[in-house]
Amino acid sequence: QVQLQQSGPRLVKPSQTLSLTCAISGDTVSSNTAAWNWIRQSPSRGLEWLGRTYYRSKWYNDYALFVKSRVVINPDKSKNQFSLQLNSVTPEDTAVYYCARADMSGAYGDYFDYWGQGIMVTVSS
């Protein structure tokens, strides 16, 4: 059973960097079939996919266009986890942030089958 455990600060000041981590158990970040995603949810913008990292002989990243200039997702093989960094945050980035797995060669293809518990991050001074 795959489990994703999220951690990180709940309050970030405007213009600073939002950093979250997602620890994986029951799978590996360097899996050749899984992709590791960040998704956020806010009342005003709904559910938004932010980006992903995955390993297919080498590491790849994909990012949503609307955050591409501000976002970095990094894998950490030694700790079997991956992280989200969102730079230059504004109050518009206030949301619940989720990590999620998509097993691209699994039963569900590129849909999100396992999710972290979510972390509410508030951007405020």
Add this chain to the structure above:
Amino acid sequence: EIVLTQSPATVSLSPGETATLSCRASQSVRSYLAWYQQKLGQAPRLLIYDVSRRATGIPDRFSGSGSGTDFTLTISSLEPEDFAVYYCQQRSDWWTFGQGTKVEIK
């Protein structure tokens, strides 16, 4: 970006009734459409993928249909645990979600 529009925003039903939820895409998503259920304070849970395939452990009272741009999630004989918010999601062109339909108790 493919925009998914769900209707209605809220539906009020009694246990035992049937819920019919709609999701319309701004362009064809082929058969790459999923439905998720979200309860208060929880992450979304995958219910249906590729329009009509149920995820493991999902009861058969949940069914999906449609193609191209118009899709439907049907929940037959609503159980108390089915009252939640439901989202459609496409993976034809990256990933986008609908804004959700809340199924509430009448």
